Amino acid sequence: MNKQKIIYLNQGWDFMQKGITKLKNILEGLPEPQFSSEDYMMLYVTIYRMCTQKPPHDYSQQLYDKYRESFEEYITSTVLPSLREKHDEFMLRELVRRWSNHKIMVRWLSRFFHHLDRYFIARQTLPPLYDVGLACFRDLVYREVNGKVRDAVIFLIYQExxxxxxxxxxxKNVLDIFVEIGMGQMEYYENDFESSMLKDTAAYYSSKASNWILEDSCPDYMLKAEECLKREKDRVSHYLHVSSEQKLLEEVQHELLSVYATQLLEKECSGCHALLRDDKVDDLSRMYRLFSKIPRGLDRVSSMFKQHVAPEVTTLVKQAEDAASNKKAEKRDMVGLQEQVFIRKVIELHDKYLPYVNDCFNNHTLFHKALKEAFEIFCNKGVSGSSSAELLATFCDNILKKGGIEKLSDEAIEDTLEKVVKLVAYISDKYLFAEFYRRKLAWRLLLDKSANDEHERSILTKLKQQFGGQFTSKMKGMVTDLTLAKENQSFFKEYLSNNSNVSPGIGLTVTVLTTGFWPSYKSFDLNLPAEMVKCVEVFREFYQTKIKHKNLKWIYSLGTCNINGKFEAKTMELIVTTYQASALLLFNSSDRLSYQEIMSQLNLPDNDVVRLLHSLSCAKYKILIKEPNTKTISPSDYFEFNSKFTDKMRRIKISLPPVDEKKKVIEEVDMDRRYAIDASIVRIMKSRKVLGYQQLVMECVEQLGHMFKPDVKAIKKRIEDLITREYLERDKGNANLFRYLA
Structure with missing residues (x-):
């Protein structure tokens, strides 16, 4: 076997130089045939052999150095002179061509010298051939021309x-060089191009904005700003690196929007207030889109939205207060009509601005909050002594009861109830609304005043969806109670027909209710007339046959009676309360009774006796004659049956004067709040076991905040009560630390 001949460095490199020169000629466009596979193999094998010969003829290090020198010589002799003689756009084109050729040269030489990469470089942990080739261009070409290139590119962007x-x-090709020269890192693109481009962008738009803000209306300015942002985004997609997009847009947004935000929004005839006033929904949507992109931009827009809406709410409230004070001397139903009109106007105003929140402002929470705060003067202040909770509950009552003030279609009722629930969500003390509504619902149900059961159930469903099942649990129980009560009445009729020896003597309808669901009502041991006593006994016997171990508690203050009044002119049917009926029946056995005698025989407290006697002797229908003939009831008065009373109707209803239940409602709400605070504290402590006072108060406020704002003093009082009842105990070493007692 023949021993292979040694290739010496000079001999081998001379051969390699011919191949490299041929490559350079091809890159320069000189007439030169392309590399054949045989040419390529000869060059590759030459390097291979020179690297695998035994020392001292292993020329790996020398070839590695000559690889780099080949690039340096070509760049110095050919590339740099060609770039130095060109300027501006021509220089950019030449740079792109030279970079493209350089990458081709790196690729070919890397193949020729591939054996170095596989063995020598790997063992010596030297930079790979490809990186060495690129580094040569970076160190010799890029470092010299990048400043001129950057300026030329920025100028072209300005022109565009x-x-x-x-x-x-x-x-695109030029900027790719800034990226590629970093060999995986973005520092060259960012430091040598992007930072200057961003400064130039800021200066450009600062200049534009300073003119536009003076010359243009707010809508025109926003159109220009939006178009500018669109074009800058377009630039990124065409030639800037994708990493520049956010930084570039932030510069433009800052100069066009952040700097002039206040001035733009407050433009007198075209700013935010004017756009809202003139219903410019497209411009408002554009305003939202633009200002959502800048820091705290939506804070400013939502604040102006609130500032625009709040005065309209304030005006409505003031008009309602003025109207209420003017109507004080008028009839109560006229005042009620005014309140109904006021709530309707509040709903219409809310309807006017809610679409802006949902559509123009993309349903953003900041604008819902702004709308809520704008309506707070109504929701948490009320009108002329009536809280918004009471007004909204009364408004619902007038819609849902028979013969209400407003006559609406079924669809309109559903729509209105939906809108009322949205307003209730703004009220800080929702328990107050719940209690007022519950009392109104109770009267509608007990007096059969509900116009439509479906609507009653519908609003309860809406309230449940908005505020949770606990909010409506008692109300749902009331509706269920009435259904059961009707069934119970049917059973009572059946009981009477099956037991002919049992009879109440007079027509009797009893509604049995569950105490926990209904508002608390006064219950006195009224001395019933004998006829009514028999009725009570008969029903009690029936009820005990059906349900044992349950006590019936009679609420006479809710009862009604139909009695016949025999007057000289004619006999008339009187529809009265159980209290009134009991008082009138006293005159079957007495011609004349004093106030004290009536009170004693009925066993009622003063205020109830005054109310019922006033309704019978001083109001519209004077069934009793009072001595002396004054408009007020006093303990020294005497009463006689008015046999000469007459009316064109044969059937009249004698109402009791209305009782202002506000105080009672507030007391009920306070009680419910105490229970809610107790439950919240116990829930928190049950899960945490041990907790400090401040943390317990904070978590309690957070838990209950969606229903009402609990007072810290009230929470402290409930904690003390729970300690007394042995639900909690104080830590012996720290009085501000509490433990849960299972």
Whole structure:
């Protein structure tokens, strides 16, 4: 076997130089045949042999150095001179061509010298051939020309911003050099190009904005700003690196929007207030889109939205207060009509601005919050002594009861109830609304005043969806109670027909309710007339046959009676309360009774006796004659049956004067709040076992905040009560630390 001949360095490199020269000629466009596979193999094998010969003829290090020197010589002799003689766009084109050729040269030489990469470089942990080739261009070409290139590119971008056509493909290729020269890192692109480009962008748009803000209306300015942002985004997609997009847009947004935000939004005839006033929904949507992109931009827009809406709410409230004070001397139903009109106007105003929140402002929470805060003057202040909770509950009552003030279609009722629930969500003390609504619902149910059971159930469903099952649990129980009560009445009729020896003597309807669901009502041991006593006994016997171990508690203050009044002119049917009926029946056995005698025989407290006697002797229907004939009831008065009373109707209803239940409602709400605070504290402590006072208060406020704002003093009082009841105990070493007692 023949021993292979040694290739010496000079001999081998001379052969390699011929191949490298041929490659350079091809790159320079000189007439030169392409590399054949045989040419390529000869060059590759030459390097291979020179690297695998035994020392001292292993020329790996020398070839590694000559690889780099080949690039350096070509760049110094050919590339740099060609770049130095060109300027601006021509220089950019030449750079792109030279970079493209350089990458080809690196690729070919890397193949020729591939054996170095596989063995020598790997063992010596030297930079790979490809990186060495690129580094040569970076150190000799890029470092010299990058400043001129950057300025030329920025100038072309400026020209494009000014409306001139430029070669975008050229810019893309040039900027790719800034990226590729980093060999996986973005520092060259960012430091040598991007930072200057961003400064130039800021200066450009700062100049534009300073003119536009003076010359243009707010909508026109926003159109220009939006178009500018769109074009800058377009630039990124065509030639800037994708990593520049956010930084570039932030610069433009800062100069066009952040700097002039206040001035733009407050433009007198075209700013945010004017756009809202003139219903410019497209411009408002654009305002949202633009200001959502800048820091705290939506804070400013939502604040102005609130400032625009709040005065309209304030005006409505003031008009309602003025109207209420003017109507004080008028009839109560006229005042009620005014309240109904006021709530309707509040709903209409909310309807007017809610679409802006949902559509123009993309349903953003900041604008829902702004709308809520704008309506707070109504929701948490009320009108002329009536809280918004009471007004909204009364409004619902007038819609849902028979013969209400408003006559609406079924669809309109559903729509209105939906809107009321949205307003209730703004009220800080939702328990107050719940209690007022519950009392109104109770009267509708007990007096059969509900116009439509479906609507009653519908609003309860809406309230449950908005505020949770606990909010409506008692109300749902009331509706269920009435259904059961009707069934119970049917059973009672059946009981009477099956037991002919049992009879109440007079027509009797009893509604049995569950105490926990209904508002608390006064219950006195009224001395019933004998006829009514028999009725009570008969029903009690029936009920005990059906349900044992349950006590019936009679609420006479809710009862009604139909009695016949025999007057000289004619006999008339009187529809009265159980209290009134009991008082009138006293005159079957007495012609004349004093106030004290009536009170004693009925066993009722003063205020109830005054109310019922006033309704019978001083109001519209004077069934009793009072001595002396004054408009007020006093303990020294005497009463006689008015046999001469007459009316064109044969059937009249004698109502009791209305009782202001506000105080009672507030007391009920306070009680419910105490229970809610107790439950919250116990829930928290049960899960945490041990907790400090401040943390317990904070978590309790957070838990209950969606229903009402609990007072810290009230929470402290409930904690003390729970300690007394042995649900909690104080830590012996720290009085501000509490433990849960299972």
């Amino acid at each position: 911003r000014e409306g001139r056509q430029i070669d975008r493909a050229l810019l």
